[in-house]
Amino acid sequence: xxxxxxxxxxxxxxxxxxxxxxxxxxxxxxxxxxxxxxxxxxxxxxxxxxxxxxxxxxxxxxxxxxxxxxxxxxxxxxxxxxxxxxxxxxxxxxxxxxxxxxxxxxxxxxxxxxxxxxxxxxxxxxxxxxxxxxxxxxxxxxxxxxxxxxxxxxxxxxxxxxxxxxxxxxxxxxxxxxxxxxxxxxxxxxxxxxxxxxxxxxxxxxxxxxxxxxxxxxxxxxxxxxxxxxxxxxxxxxxxxxxxxxxxxxxxxxxxxxxxxxxxxxxxxxxxxxxxxxxxxxxxxxxxxxxxxxxxxxxxxxxxxxxxxxxxxxxxxxxxxxxxxxxxxxxxxxxxxxxxxxxxxxxxxxxxxxxxxxxxxxxxxxxxxxxxxxxxxxxxxxxxxxxxxxxxxxxxxxxxxxxxxxxxxxxxxxxxxxxxxxxxxxxxxxxxxxxxxxxxxxxxxxxxxxxxxxxxxxx
Ligand SMILES: [Zn+2]
Numbered sequence: 001x002x003x004x005x006x007x008x009x010x011x012x013x014x015x016x017x018x019x020x021x022x023x024x025x026x027x028x029x030x031x032x033x034x035x036x037x038x039x040x041x042x043x044x045x046x047x048x049x050x051x052x053x054x055x056x057x058x059x060x061x062x063x064x065x066x067x068x069x070x071x072x073x074x075x076x077x078x079x080x081x082x083x084x085x086x087x088x089x090x091x092x093x094x095x096x097x098x099x100x101x102x103x104x105x106x107x108x109x110x111x112x113x114x115x116x117x118x119x120x121x122x123x124x125x126x127x128x129x130x131x132x133x134x135x136x137x138x139x140x141x142x143x144x145x146x147x148x149x150x151x152x153x154x155x156x157x158x159x160x161x162x163x164x165x166x167x168x169x170x171x172x173x174x175x176x177x178x179x180x181x182x183x184x185x186x187x188x189x190x191x192x193x194x195x196x197x198x199x200x201x202x203x204x205x206x207x208x209x210x211x212x213x214x215x216x217x218x219x220x221x222x223x224x225x226x227x228x229x230x231x232x233x234x235x236x237x238x239x240x241x242x243x244x245x246x247x248x249x250x251x252x253x254x255x256x257x258x259x260x261x262x263x264x265x266x267x268x269x270x271x272x273x274x275x276x277x278x279x280x281x282x283x284x285x286x287x288x289x290x291x292x293x294x295x296x297x298x299x300x301x302x303x304x305x306x307x308x309x310x311x312x313x314x315x316x317x318x319x320x321x322x323x324x325x326x327x328x329x330x331x332x333x334x335x336x337x338x339x340x341x342x343x344x345x346x347x348x349x350x351x352x353x354x355x356x357x358x359x360x361x362x363x364x365x366x367x368x369x370x371x372x373x374x375x376x377x378x379x380x381x382x383x384x385x386x387x388x389x390x391x392x393x394x395x396x397x398x399x400x401x402x403x404x405x406x407x408x409x410x411x412x413x414x415x416x417x418x419x420x421x422x423x424x425x426x427x428x429x430x431x432x433x434x435x436x437x438x439x440x441x442x443x444x445x446x447x448x449x450x451x452x453x454x455x456x457x458x459x
Contacts, residue, residue, distance in 0.1 A: 006037070006044065009405075029383065136157075139187065252281060287316055288303065
């Protein structure tokens with residue numbers, strides 16, 4: 001059976017096209033995209049259709065901490081004091097909680113136009129540090145949340161062995177994350193049964209703090225070729241300085257010099273790079289994973305985007321700690337951070353392209369798709385039927401010329417203009433509501449109540 005949708009305006013790889021007929025198969029993959037088509041009888045028609053965005057960096061459980069870390073401590077607060085709070089939060093979470101939080105988070109991501117997520121997953125063990133009888137238990141509960149919401153997912157089990165450079169032993173509050181290369185390869189193997197057009201499995205050395213170069217080399221040797229590899233690279237100045245003290249090199253230079261980088265790599269929080277590192281990254285074909293709202297929330301710093309884009313560097317966006325679940329907000333703050341820093345306007349430009357919003361959206365699609373290792377990110381034959389429909393009846397989009405549509409969406413107002421969202425050929429959001437929202441919300445509410453009790457108990 002053929003499934004069809006007609007869009008009077010659709011965002012194709014070369015930009016806006018008119019009267020586009022999309023057709024996909026029973027598995028939810030597009031097999032035909034035709035411009036200037038005549039709408040067949042009885043086919044659903046939409047006005048403004050875009051490919052769904054890829055959220056390339058997520059720690060799903062942190063969604064439940066949103067807003068709980070904004071109270072000042074006794075000394076100056078930093079990424080590192082935030083991390084202590086996050087560890088305390090992670091201590092009590094059960095696999096069922098993880099599934100409920102993930103479903104809520106992913107439903108919110110879908111409502112804002114993300115149709116794929118890369119889950120950087122590091123809570124592997126039970127609170128006492130023992131493995132669950134099935135090693136992949138926690139990761140599989142996250143996959144359950146993804147399935148309930150309908151989002152496409154790249155699961156990245158995280159290699160986490162050390163507390164800092166030079167193989168410093170983990171602290172007690174990191175014991176749920178503890179994993180060896182063999183553990184991660186076993187996890188990747190167990191998770192393999194879930195691989196499909198909706199689910200990919202890669203791996204993620206947490207950082208050069210938590211995984212040594214030797215371990216990463218071993219992990220790469222054991223991984224199936226071409227599966228995505230993600231790592232946190234240079235989020236904090238302290239981390240960069242610790243790396244220099246340990247090795248004489250900055251983190252990205254160390255990783256690149258020892259192992260090389262290639263398009264299978266995503267470097268999350270490439271915040272603090274030297275000019276040479278930035279140039280190397282841009283030329284390597286790897287993706288810079290940028291998470292502007294979290295990086296702002298944690299006081300990380302700003303990535304030097306204009307120099308990177310001028311060198312044709314690839315990037316995508318992620319919601320990371322989920323203080324925002326909207327690609328609009330990530331892209332807006334990506335550009336605004338640069339404007340505030342350089343005191344100029346219209347900065348994030350692809351060479352030869354003048355429209356900031358169009359370039360940001362398209363580049364984030366390309367980089368995000370590459371990071372996911374899945375066939376997503378554009379409306380083309382062979383890709384997933386993952387798309388969003390903008391609310392053409394919203395005043396921000398009244399009477400909009402093609403050249404202005406994305407800018408009016410990304411750079412004006414706070415209403416969510418995403419009205420409908422389809423993943424793998426199935427509608428998951430209709431008229432702004434997720435199709436499973438009542439059940440997902442009820443589970444999330446019960447989870448928060450339980451977590452609150454557990455925290456009070458522990459206090
Ligand atoms: Zn992260």
